[in-house]
Structure formats: structure tokens, C-alpha cells
Amino acid sequence: MNVLIVTFSQFGTTETIADEIGQGLTSDGATVDFVRIGGDTVPDLRNYDLIGIGTPAYMFRPPFPVTDFLREISGLAGKPFFTFILYGTDRGATGNRVRRRLRRGGGVDVGYFTARGPDVFVGYLREGILFSPDHPSRDERAAAQEFGRTVGRRVAQLEAMDEGRRTRYHPDCESYDPATPVLYALERASLNRFVIRTTLSRGFHADDRCISCGLCVQRCPTKNIALTGAPNGGSTEPTPEWGSDCLMCGVCALVCPVDAVRCPYDWGITRLFMKLNVRRGKRTGVPFRSVDPADTSTWTPSS
Ligand SMILES: Cc1cc2nc3c(=O)[nH]c(=O)nc-3n(C[C@H](O)[C@H](O)[C@H](O)COP(=O)(O)O)c2cc1C
Ligand code: SF4
Ligand code: SF4
Numbered sequence: 001m002n003v004l005i006v007t008f009s010q011f012g013t014t015e016t017i018a019d020e021i022g023q024g025l026t027s028d029g030a031t032v033d034f035v036r037i038g039g040d041t042v043p044d045l046r047n048y049d050l051i052g053i054g055t056p057a058y059m060f061r062p063p064f065p066v067t068d069f070l071r072e073i074s075g076l077a078g079k080p081f082f083t084f085i086l087y088g089t090d091r092g093a094t095g096n097r098v099r100r101r102l103r104r105g106g107g108v109d110v111g112y113f114t115a116r117g118p119d120v121f122v123g124y125l126r127e128g129i130l131f132s133p134d135h136p137s138r139d140e141r142a143a144a145q146e147f148g149r150t151v152g153r154r155v156a157q158l159e160a161m162d163e164g165r166r167t168r169y170h171p172d173c174e175s176y177d178p179a180t181p182v183l184y185a186l187e188r189a190s191l192n193r194f195v196i197r198t199t200l201s202r203g204f205h206a207d208d209r210c211i212s213c214g215l216c217v218q219r220c221p222t223k224n225i226a227l228t229g230a231p232n233g234g235s236t237e238p239t240p241e242w243g244s245d246c247l248m249c250g251v252c253a254l255v256c257p258v259d260a261v262r263c264p265y266d267w268g269i270t271r272l273f274m275k276l277n278v279r280r281g282k283r284t285g286v287p288f289r290s291v292d293p294a295d296t297s298t299w300t301p302s303s
Helices: 013-027 064-072 094-104 138-159 163-168 182-190 193-198 215-219 251-255 268-283
Strands: 002-007 031-036 050-056 080-087 108-116 129-131 225-229 239-242 288-290
Touching (some): 013 080, 013 138, 050 064, 050 138, 064 094, 080 094, 080 138, 108 138, 182 268, 215 225, 215 251
Parallel strands (some): 002 031, 002 050, 080 108
Antiparallel strands (some): 129 288
């Protein structure tokens, strides 16, 4: 069986789980190829017997590069697929949206897996909180391998059926996630693409601490930043300027070594929502660790 696993990942946890699922599949004789959205060219899906899509939750939905990828893919008719989601607090509609989209494209849903990953999100880190540190746990990684074996078996059952039964068959796989809590659904709605493009993306700039190191430019997943701005008090070199193709991932602010990036996560209204989220996360028992936002060693995933 030829399997293609497609992932989007900024901090590596989705790829870690992709690897474990891949090991489960290969232990039963499958051949697995991995591609990354935004990094690799996605091969022709028709060359594969099974497609896996893995993504982190971003604002209780899939990140925009994943949504775009799902909109553009073809060749899914009758093709078995599985989905896996990494999340820090509450994945909201992330998994449901990926699964529904793939089913609408004619794919056959053969499995759904979720695991926690460290929530390296600037909004919570600035509140001094890292949700879901030390994840994915050893148990989650083992469960991911087992999941790989399970989807392999489900596909083998499917392949044993004749064409007519196969197109009507949906294996007895994991159920959809419950509806997103109202507070989170509200935040998701207010962080839509239109609002980001027209309003929030304009809220980024580098203050006079900027030393023109270019780290924010290098780490932006959408290449939305360029060193084209006028030099400022901190540097005689060009400083960064932001475009409107933004995920609101906050990575540019996180990686800046001198904390020069000002962005909508500094606004009072945003910080209020972040405080509410942190309170809710703690109240609902999400694992967390207190961190020092200024000390990267306290919150980088490898720490
Ligand atoms: C911009 C951003 C938004 C996030 N939004 C959510 C979310 O809505 N719900 C959630 O549970 N986790 C959220 N997370 C946490 C990620 O899903 C989690 O950290 C995941 O493990 C990251 O995967 P990666 O390491 O493959 O990038 C968010 C993280 C970032 C950076
Ligand atoms: S928040 Fe920063 S790093 Fe993330 S997409 Fe927007 S500009 Fe790029
Ligand atoms: S990472 Fe910070 S210091 Fe470096 S170019 Fe960007 S804003 Fe300036």
C-alpha cells in the first residue's frame, strides 16, 4: 500500500505524530511518503492508496495554508483518507472541517486521531502560560503508531470489497468533535481572513529596538515580511515591513531577539480575550506550565 502523509507544522509536533503514524503503517508493510504544505510540491494523489492529512489547530480551525491546500486538491474520489490534529487547549472545528472537506471531495474517511502539542502561541505566552507542555506524551506517540496500524487494516478491508459496496461504505471510524464553545467560536469568527487582511495585518510594526537581524522575515510561514522599511533608532539597516498575507500566528513576535515586534496581540481587547482563554483553559483542566515570555528556554518545545 502506498501512503502519502501531508502536514503543516511550525513547531514540529504535527511532524512527530506523522512520523509515529507512518511507523505504524510501515510495520504492516506500507510505503509512506511525507510532504509538507508550504515546503514541498504535493505529488499526484492518484499514485497513492491512502492519504493522511495532519495539522495543528489555529484559532479553533485549520490554518489558512491547510484550508487552501484542501480547496485545491483533486483525485480524491473513492480514496481512503485519515486526519490527525495537534492542539494545545481546544481544537474546536479543526478536525471536523478537514474531514468534511475531504468527504465532500469524494474521499472515504478511515480514521481520525488527535494529540496535544505545546501551545507555543504568543497570546498565551505573554500571559506567562504554556499550555500542554511535555506533549505529545509517550502514550500519545504510542497511540499514534497504533492508529497507523488501525487505518492500514481499515483500508485492507475496504480494498477487499467490490467497487459498488466500496463507494457506499464508511468504516466505523472515530466520531466528529463536539461544537466549539461559544467564546472560542466568537474568537474564530473575528479572526477570519477578511478581518486579518484588511485590519489586523496592519497592526504589525517593529519599534526602535529592532536591530534588522531578519529573523522575523526568515520564520514567517507566508513570507509576509520584508526588510524594506526605513532604518530606525535601533539600526542603520532597513527594518521589517508587514504585508497582508498573515496567519496571525505570532511567530514573528516570538522569535524577535529584542522584543521589537508590536502586533495586535499587544492590544488591550486581544489581551482581554487571551486572559479569558487562559482562565478557561486552567478551569477545564488543560495541562500547563508557568513560563517567562522573555526567556525562550522556558517555552521552546524542546525545553
Ligand atoms: C497561532 C496559533 C494558534 C493556535 N490555536 C490553537 C487553537 O485554536 N486551539 C488549540 O487547541 N491549540 C491552538 N494552538 C496550539 C497548536 O495547535 C499546538 O501548539 C500544535 O502542537 C502546534 O503544532 P506544530 O508543532 O506542528 O506547529 C495554536 C498555536 C498557534 C501558534
Ligand atoms: S503573524 Fe507574523 S510570522 Fe505569522 S504569518 Fe503573520 S507576519 Fe508571518
Ligand atoms: S526579528 Fe526583531 S530585531 Fe530582527 S528584524 Fe525582526 S523585528 Fe527587527
